[in-house]
Amino acid sequence: MGQKLIVGISDWKVGRGDDMLVTYALGSxxxxxxxxxxxxxxxxxxxxxxxxxxxxxxxxxxxxxADTAIPDMLDKMKLMGASPATIRAKIxxxxxxxxxxxxxxxxxxxxxxxxKAVLSRLRIPILAEDVGLNYGRTMTFWAQNGAVEISSxxxxxxMI
Amino acid sequence: xxxxxxxxxNDMQIDVLKEVGNIGSGNATTxxxxxxxxxxxxxxxxxxxxxxxxxxxxxxxxxxxxxxxLIRINGxxxxxxxxxxxxxxxxxxxxxxxxxAPPDIFSLNEAQMSALTEMGNIMAGSYVNAxxxxxxxxxxxxVPVMTIDMLGAIMSVPAVEMGEMGDKLLFIDxxxxxxxxxxxxxxxLLPTIDSLDHLLGKLGVA
Numbered sequence: 001m002g003q004k005l006i007v008g009i010s011d012w013k014v015g016r017g018d019d020m021l022v023t024y025a026l027g028s029x030x031x032x033x034x035x036x037x038x039x040x041x042x043x044x045x046x047x048x049x050x051x052x053x054x055x056x057x058x059x060x061x062x063x064x065x066a067d068t069a070i071p072d073m074l075d076k077m078k079l080m081g082a083s084p085a086t087i088r089a090k091i092x093x094x095x096x097x098x099x100x101x102x103x104x105x106x107x108x109x110x111x112x113x114x115x116k117a118v119l120s121r122l123r124i125p126i127l128a129e130d131v132g133l134n135y136g137r138t139m140t141f142w143a144q145n146g147a148v149e150i151s152s153x154x155x156x157x158x159m160i
Numbered sequence: 161x162x163x164x165x166x167x168x169x170n171d172m173q174i175d176v177l178k179e180v181g182n183i184g185s186g187n188a189t190t191x192x193x194x195x196x197x198x199x200x201x202x203x204x205x206x207x208x209x210x211x212x213x214x215x216x217x218x219x220x221x222x223x224x225x226x227x228x229x230l231i232r233i234n235g236x237x238x239x240x241x242x243x244x245x246x247x248x249x250x251x252x253x254x255x256x257x258x259x260x261a262p263p264d265i266f267s268l269n270e271a272q273m274s275a276l277t278e279m280g281n282i283m284a285g286s287y288v289n290a291x292x293x294x295x296x297x298x299x300x301x302x303v304p305v306m307t308i309d310m311l312g313a314i315m316s317v318p319a320v321e322m323g324e325m326g327d328k329l330l331f332i333d334x335x336x337x338x339x340x341x342x343x344x345x346x347x348x349l350l351p352t353i354d355s356l357d358h359l360l361g362k363l364g365v366a
Contacts, residue, residue, distance in 0.1 A: 008213040009312075009319065010327065024222035025312025028320055048212075048320055060327050097317050098230050098305040107320050136313025138223060153225050153266070153309055 002143070005044075007031075010064035012045035012073040014080060021141040026093035028108035030115045030131070031139040032070055033090045034124065035146035036082035042143035043073045049107070050114030066114040074122060089124045090148045090160055091115055092139045094131040108132065128160040163357050166209045166330040174207045176365045180291055181205030181332035185347050187290035188283040189336060195279065196256045203335040203342065212319045215329045219244060219346060222312030225265060229280035230317060231304045233288055236297035237359055239351035240318055241284045242331075244311070245276065249336065249345040253279050265308055273306060280304045287347065295362040318350045330356065 002018025009029060015021055021044040023031045034043045045063070049055075052065035062068035078084060094112035112131050119126060130137065130150045140149040151157040163169060169177075185202045193200040208218055216222050227250055229243040245253075250268070251261035257275040262268050268276070281304045292299045307314065322329055332349040335342055351359060360366045 009216075009316065010212060025310035025316070027313030027316035029316050048316070064327070095313065097307055097309065097313055100305055134307070136310040138310070
């Protein structure tokens, strides 16, 4: 019997078999699902910010940033037996929740770019994405087959 | 002594912030009350210093759908005011402006959205003016922006902007009560850490 693993904000978790991973209400944050079909190992991360190097305070969690969370999660998946060459990604989020003329607050766009850059550096192809626009998304990920469902209040549910 | 993290606040400072919330939200509620012609009270304010996920649980849970009105503030205090309006309060406001309320939160038209945004604008102005007077400060409010969506996605905005340096959020939480029923619609004041220091200094408890 698989577990339901809830991935919070600034968090990542890894599952396998019948596990189901869920992260709720991604706004400007990004949910990244990594899946290795061969071993059935699945990881989901929920990052808030693009870049840890810009943050002076060292007390904050590495799980918050694209450049630290995704490589850490990949390392954990490798330890569990996942093969980097067969890992694929699906990503969602990066919305602009409140439309304003001030681009300083467009963190969603910066998060999308950062996650894509990290995945490219790690040589992980992106199979599917549902990013940008202006609404929140809940992401559900089944370790059994790598399927990902996105649900939102405006668009309903869809598989990516 | 200046505060480096939200969790460094002492009990006296928390009490002062509760009073700030009390005065600010009292003023905002008076404005709302006179617009809609109903008695509206506020519960005793809470000062919450919580990790992001706990903060979202504390205001209703990540997937609860709600109207969020965000007003950035700057000047002597930087940060934001966030209104979280539930269906019953939205209906009350829409009835006041248009004589009837939409059947649900998803069917608000543009004029109805504008009415809510304007209500947020008036209330934020009242909230901020009360604090500005109390602390002898100048605080400006920006144009409000509004969305209807999941609470978690809405609250990720202050979490990202205020929580960049740490993993916690501080907010002063005011619940409104209409006709003696708590309606779970909220006003949140979220100051940046630097502004919090400045405010507490002005009020003599830094």
